[in-house]
Amino acid sequence: MIAPQSIGPAFLRHERTLQPWRIALVLYTLFIIITSHWPGQAPEAIEPRHYVPDKLIHFLAFGGFVMLLWMSGWIRSWWMASLAGIGFVLIDEWTQSIFATNRHASVEDLIAGMLGVLTASGWMAAFATPAPRALGTRSRRQSFAMETLFEQPSNILRLALLGAVPLLLVAVLIYSIAWTLLGASYGNLALTVGLVAAMICMWVHIRQRMISILDAMTDPRPCFACGNSMKELAPDEAGWATCSVCGEEAHRSQWVRLVMPKTPLPMLIKADGISGTACLMLYLLLGLIFAPYALLVADQSGLAGAILYTSVGLITAMMWAGRHQLLGSWLTSMGTRCAQCGSDLMDVEVDRGLGQCPQCRTEFARFGRPQDDEEGGANGVHTPSNA
Numbered sequence: 464m465i466a467p468q469s470i471g472p473a474f475l476r477h478e479r480t481l482q483p484w485r486i487a488l489v490l491y492t493l494f495i496i497i498t499s500h501w502p503g504q505a506p507e508a509i510e511p512r513h514y515v516p517d518k519l520i521h522f523l524a525f526g527g528f529v530m531l532l533w534m535s536g537w538i539r540s541w542w543m544a545s546l547a548g549i550g551f552v553l554i555d556e557w558t559q560s561i562f563a564t565n566r567h568a569s570v571e572d573l574i575a576g577m578l579g580v581l582t583a584s585g586w587m588a589a590f591a592t593p594a595p596r597a598l599g600t601r602s603r604r605q606s607f608a609m610e611t612l613f614e615q616p617s618n619i620l621r622l623a624l625l626g627a628v629p630l631l632l633v634a635v636l637i638y639s640i641a642w643t644l645l646g647a648s649y650g651n652l653a654l655t656v657g658l659v660a661a662m663i664c665m666w667v668h669i670r671q672r673m674i675s676i677l678d679a680m681t682d683p684r685p686c687f688a689c690g691n692s693m694k695e696l697a698p699d700e701a702g703w704a705t706c707s708v709c710g711e712e713a714h715r716s717q718w719v720r721l722v723m724p725k726t727p728l729p730m731l732i733k734a735d736g737i738s739g740t741a742c743l744m745l746y747l748l749l750g751l752i753f754a755p756y757a758l759l760v761a762d763q764s765g766l767a768g769a770i771l772y773t774s775v776g777l778i779t780a781m782m783w784a785g786r787h788q789l790l791g792s793w794l795t796s797m798g799t800r801c802a803q804c805g806s807d808l809m810d811v812e813v814d815r816g817l818g819q820c821p822q823c824r825t826e827f828a829r830f831g832r833p834q835d836d837e838e839g840g841a842n843g844v845h846t847p848s849n850a
């Protein structure tokens with residue numbers, strides 16, 4: 464770790480990778496302010512049978528705002544970003560009722576926006592969970608590749624287009640089909656299917672790009688803090704080396720694609736213990752069945768959809784955090800059992816932090832020092848315990 468007060472190469476790299484997100488945040492915020500204050504249609508001009516999924520749009524707009532705000536790095540803690548999001552929802556709804564013609568503040572819009580903020584908070588909290596040191600190194604490999612990908616604003620733009628085009632195409636297609644065949648307006652459904660299509664397209668694209676970036680990383684061996692090549696540095700017996708530019712420590716295994724064990728669904732559900740499982744079940748019932756049903760009966764299908772999105776969003780965030788936790792505890796003892804075939808690796812020799820399973824040739828890492836959550840211990844003396 465570098466000292467936080469130093470404006471060194473690591474700090475400069477970090478600032479550089481945040482730049483595109485800051486531009487995106489400013490443009491996005493302007494877009495929300497303009498569209499939400501755009502004059503609405505006069506009541507008599509509205510075709511009454513067409514239904515705009517405006518509750519879901521509120522949900523997505525403000526959830527997206529909070530995520531971008533957090534990614535911009537202008538607000539460091541996730542709960543501060545959430546508070547800013549809630550403030551924006553309130554102010555936006557209030558100014559709509561004052562400045563925009565044919566628009567009025569509605570409690571349902573407000574609730575939908577808040578639910579978006581809540582869901583984003585769940586994800587930010589999951590991402591912000593501190594990781595054990597070994598897992599930290601592994602996730603930094605991913606985040607370094609992610610930063611490299613989005614350092615260029617053109618890549619963010621490409622991703623935005625890859626989301627927007629399928630979203631619009633699929634949503635319009637589903638809506639028109641439902642309208643023609645059934646004569647009914649299925650705005651919520653069309654938007655939801657469009658969103659799923661958009662997410663699949665974006666995920667496939669990111670995955671492909673990430674694989675090529677991660678593969679290209681093995682030769683220059685970049686420092687994950689400042690980006691400088693660590694190729695020439697010889698690691699110590701346990702596989703550790705210190706970046707000559709910024710002082711960040713790196714383990715030899717951090718540039719290698721290591722096999723991680725599978726985390727089956729029942730294990731993920733149980734990751735948070737009995738109380739966690741109970742919460743998850745209760746949330747499933749409330750969020751996926753009771754609340755949407757009650758609201759559908761009350762003719763609030765838009766809000767029902769927003770609650771559905773919230774529960775799906777929070778449950779996936781919880782499972783992501785659970786998987787992170789499981790991988791963390793597994794990585795702490797990495798080098799004792801093979802992730803691929805389960806063989807005992809206790810007696811297998813490693814060469815400067817990296818070894819191979821004698822049974823299936825799967826590569827594994829051994830960090831050769833206690834793994835703990837304390838970042839402060841990172842600057843301590845190397846203790847190659849397996850030497």
Ligand SMILES: [Zn+2]
Binds near residue numbers: 688710
């Ligand atoms: Zn460095």
Ligand SMILES: [Zn+2]
Binds near residue numbers: 804823
């Ligand atoms: Zn094996």
